[in-house]
Amino acid sequence: MPRPERPVDPVDGPVQRFAVALRELRRSAGNPTYRVLAKRAHYSATTLAQAAAGDQLPTLAVASAYARACGGDEAQWTARWRAAAAELDAASEAAGAPDPGADRPPYPGLAAYGPDDADLFCGRDRLVAELVDRLARQRFVAVVGASGSGKSSLMRAGLVPAVHADGDRWSTVLITPGAYPVRECAAQLAARSGGDPAALAAELDADPRNLGPALSRLLAAGGPDAQCLLVVDQFEEVFSLCQDPAERQAFIRMLLAAAHDRDGRARVVIGVRADFYAHCARLPELVAALQDAQLIVGPMTPEELSVAITAPAARSGLMVEKALVATIIAEAASRPAALPFVSHALWETWRRRRGTGLFLTAYQAVGGLDGAVAQSAERCYGELDEAHRRAARRILLRLTALGDGTEDTRRRVSRAELGDDAVTATVLESLAAARLVTIGAHTVEIAHEALIRGWPTLRDWLAADRESLRAHRRVTGAAAEWAARGHDEALLYRGSLLQEWADRDTGELNDTERGFLAASGARDRRERARRRRRLRATIGGLVAGLVTVSLLAVVAVVKTVEASGQRDLAVAGSLAAQSRAVLSAQPDLANLLALAGLGHAVTAQTAASAQATMSAPMHVARPLIGHSGAVTAVAFSPDGHSVATGSADGTVRLWNPATPGRSAAVTHGGGVNAVAFNGTGGILATGGVDGSVRLWDTATHQPLGRLTGDAAVNAVAFSPDGATLATANDDGTTGLWDTAARRRLATLGGHVGPVYAVAFSPDGRSLATGGDDNKVRLTDPVTHRTTAVLPDHPSEVFAVAFGPGGTTLATGSADGAARIWDTATRKVVATLPGHTRLVRAVAFVGDGSTLVTGSWDGTARLWSTTTHQSVATLTGHTDQVLAVAASPDGRSIVTGSMDGTARLWGTTVSRPVATLQGHTGHIDAVAFSPDGRTVATGGRDGTARLWDAADGSLTGVLDADVTDDFVLAVAFSPNGRLLATGHRDGGIRLWDTGTRRRIGSLTGHADDIASLAFSPNGQMLASASIDHTARLWSMATRSTIVLLRGHTDWVDAVAFSPDGTTVATASVDGTARLWDARTGEPVATLTRNVGRLTSLAFSPDGKLLAVAPADGSAQLWDVAHRREVATLSGHTLEVTSVAFSPGGRSIATGSRDGSTRIWNVSSRELVLQLIDHVGWITAVAFSPDGRTIATTSWDRTGRLTPAPDTWPRELCRRAGRNLTSSEWSVYVGPEPYRRLCPEFPSGQGADPSAPVLTFPNLGG
DSSP states (O other), rough: OOOOOOOGGGGGGGGHHHHHHHHHHHTTTTTOHHHHHHHHHOOHHHHHHHHTTTSOOEEEEEEHHHHHHTTHHHHHHHHHHHHHHHHHHHHHHHOOOOOOOOSSSSSSSTTOOOOGGTTOOSOHHHHHHHHHHHHHHSEEEEEETTTSHHHHHIIIIHHHHHHHTTTTTEEEEEETTTOOHHHHHHHHHHHHTOOOOHHHHHHHHOOGGHHHHHHHHHHGGGOOOOOEEEEETTHHHHTOOOOHHHHHHHHHHHHHHHHHHHOOOOEEEEEEEEEGGHHHOOOHHHHHHHHOOOOEOOOOOHHHHHHHHHHHHHHHTTOOHHHHHHHHHHTTTOOOTTTTHHHHHHHHHHHOBBTTTEEEHHHHHTTHHHHHHHHHHHHHHSSOOOOHHHHHHHHHHEEEEEOOSSOEEOOOOEHHHHHOOOOHHHHHHHHHHHHHHOOOEEEOOOOTTTTHHHHHHHHHHHHHHHHHHHHHHHHHHHHHHHHHSSSOOOOOOOHHHHHHSSSSTTTTTOHHHHHHHHHHHHHHHHHHHHHHHHHHHHHHHHHHHHHHHHHHHHHHHHHHHHHHHHHHHOOOOOOHHHHHTTTTTTHHHHHHHHHHHHOOOOHHHHHHHHHHHSSOBOEOOOOOOOSSSSSEEEOOOTSOOOEEEEETEEEEEEETTTTOOOOOEEEEOEEEEEEEEETTSSSEEEEETTTTEEEETTTTOEEEEEESSSOHHHHHEOTSSSSEEEETTTTEEEEETTTTEEEEEEEOOOOOOOOOEEEOTTTTSOOOETTTOOEEEEEEEETTEEEEEOOOOSSOOOEEEEESOOOOOOEEEEEEEEEEEEETEEEEEEEEOOOOSEEEEEEEEEETTEEEEEEESOOOEEETTTTTTTTEEOOOSSSEEEEEEEEETTTTTEEEEETEEEEESSOBBBBSEEEEEEOOOOOEEEEEOTTSSSSEEEESSSSSEEEEETTHHHHHHHOOOOOOOOOOEEEEOSSSSEEEEEEEOEEEEEEEETTTEEEEEEEESSSSSEEEEETTSSSEEEEEEEEEEEEEEEETTTEEEEOOOOSSOOEEEEEEEETTSSOOOOEETTTEEEEEEOOOOOOEEEEEEESSSSEEETTTTEEEEEETTTTSSSEETTTTTTEEEEEEOSSSSOOOEEOOTTTTEEEEEEEETTOOOEEETOOOOOOEEEEEOEEEEEEEETTSSSSSEEEEETEEEEEEEEOGGHHHHHHHHHHHHHHHHHIIIIISSSSOOOBSSSSSOTTTTTTTTTBBBBOOOOOO
């Protein structure tokens, strides 16, 4: 029986009256249980019960869903809700009392922080410092981030006050481009200088370079040290609002000219929304400027967000409840653009503050992060009468610019465009008071795009007829231009543009727009009369015109191909930027966006985004794909060698975690809710919606028996000895069964409503159950007596799990939190908030130091049971996570999801790009061991270091213990047992790689050893020295065999040919020389008069020799014919190292310019560029299998980077899925959906037969 609801008195206020009305509606619908309503409304039973509890007003969305589930009139209940919200708000304002912070809110709501809010702009100190530092070094910086990431606040309240703190030498000009960016810039400059804005606009129109002199005039009074900071906020408006391509291009050229004027004193900062990056990438001048001038604004860290919440309040004399801070941080964690929602929710919470405190109850009352914006908007809209509501709809639609392959954006309009009638003025005042719009001296705009994203009503208006809205936007712009230019007839509509308005409703148009269409129609009628008179003459001209059209068609095809390439570049740049923006919050999505970027074009930006994603640590998952319905249950066998997954499709699959591509399936007969292995792993129990439990032999996959109950089985658990099976049932009972006799032992009651979870303690003496009644019950499974009832959870309990020692119990609840209990004291040890929706599953990992939780928010989380902090969020599922389980050794986790997949996760993080950190001096050398398992580096701290090539961990330090020593060269012997190191003192030391001990030395050189190489058979070692010689050493006698003389300056490099017959040397004297390896006789001298040579390498077949001269190129020489066959150009400084891939298809070059370039040997073309060091590159090497590239640098680090041809496979491995249909639409755009990862099926909502995206050649 459902438990009775607490009585509510409607006299107590609007919240209570609304709750009573909801209860009456439910009774009139036959009093369905909240569980039944939850299935109809798609909200949890707890959320719906709280809506009618009378404690707080539910959100409009919840109230509407409640009414709809009970058969109520949705429009009627929307009106009721608005009336209750208005009454509640009025009562709250009437009850308010003066307190600290009453005059000035500590949070701006949806609006950005401005320069005057610098004292309240907190949490972004690191990013502000980085931006200031970038501006000190370069004149142009683009601040790029998603809408809501805080770009405007960073520039206005962070950067501007920071530069002014440096003294009075800075003059700041803030611009938002609008529809006419050049005119806007002129207006802002004129306002500062007192000039004529029209004259200045004409001057800038005449020549974009005139902005520099205009800024100089502005700075004239400031003296020679005066500087101008030009901040262009919402730069995307040049694409979304400016309709004149010429003005757009002039404005951009104007900014770039000012920034790049060597004699100028301007710094230019632009703020760009990430989804407009593709638009920027279509303009070559802008692409060049953006290459090394981007600052990415990502989500705040939890620590930064905590400061952003608490510090402004503290500075206003207010305190923020800790629970409120934790809740906001948890809710914001899964939203990469949460800041405006946070700020608005806090502003609304501040309005409902009690005394000097901001409390969680007030935050919840305003709707929290998800509901505050919508609730404010609905309340404001609900207070208006019908005429004013129509005006509000008209105004807000005019204030929205429709996205074209991007999200919708706000649109700044003049007051004149909206009209000057009393109704419009009243609505604007109401919207501004609610902080939904910002009203300037002459303009109005939506306070932030968060209103567009966060208010369903506005989204519905925008979705209702987007084509009509687009047509309206076009006529608005055209009419405004027509009016501004004195009603010029040349600007009137004609043809199809006019025709599309023939049958459209013009009621939403203003007077200017109606006049424009009327004038267009009159002109069209006059022209049609003239055309009829000229028709006969036109026919003759048409024949000649057809010939011209044919020729133009050929030209059009060529231009279409060119445009397609430009479009791909633009999309690639956008995807690269968005990949970086979502990397911290959604690493799986970031990997897919980086991959999609590479699929469109291989550029510096797409390569960098791929490197960034592969450098980020993440828990990688392997998908288990085979079910056709939601994966509702998962379990590991006791030995960890099997994983069972149960699905709503009625099947259970058994997987080997080592080879997860294959599975064996058994059929339960109905939807499966639960799976469990017995203690030996020989029996698998499955429970389903049909009320039965089936037992299976895990070896033969044959059925062993069936236990038939009276209601759907939600969970099953074996006792530790396997003799008893417990079932959690939908009828409120818990069943205990004898697994050998296949009979029921007992039926346990106690819960009111369905039992969702069941678990045995490790010693088998206690049984925990959780249910719909918000309770956890502990029962003795032998006596069947209840031993404890844990204090009420705030909502339903969906999951229970005992810790390995049995002293702790974890529970998951519909309130979005997991809890850890002490089973002895029956008290909560910790509450773990973080998920934004109900926690459906919990499991302890390994020794119990970690807890994993799965939630309807689509994520799983790992928690430390010591610190009670979230240590990782597992993203990758595209729908609710319904089940979790951990392997017995704690190394793996499996999750099941509504998206139809299970995922097998590692509990340790994966980072394909490994950084080798440990040297305390510059690193000069790197080499892979022949088996590819070890990397050796040599540094100017006097050590050689050995690293695990798999993860970059340090495995050994070889220290010769010589004062002021440098290790300048390293080389492994072909069998990998020896490592030779070359030193500053001219000595060579030999090390046993197994014992890490020095086993010998070679002496003879008089100065630094620059390079070392073993012969292919390991019998000789070649060395090159700055003493102008090279030597060949016998490894048997440890003595010099041959002294190679001939170079007249330092010998910087030495290499053996693959067959061991030839030795090549490269010298600062500008020559490369070939020597007979047996006799030491010179064979040839290769020279091209390009200055010193620093490195060389033979191709694997010995036919080519790559040489690195000082001019920034790499030369390829035909060894047999002694002639240069190619030059690889592109580095801006000298090449310091060259290396061929093992297959000979690629060559890597490292340079003093800090980059490593990968080239195709056959085509001699650049494949891509790696930029991941901050110092110049000293050495590059390919692993023996060609899958990894090692680089070292003077920044004292080494890097192990997957070779580019492995990137698609690696990015797919890390993502573990394909993009969903909606993700493709949002991030890639309107082009047809394609799979990025051929090994995975199409993403949710996409065509299952979608083709695979073809990637450019990333190999040699």
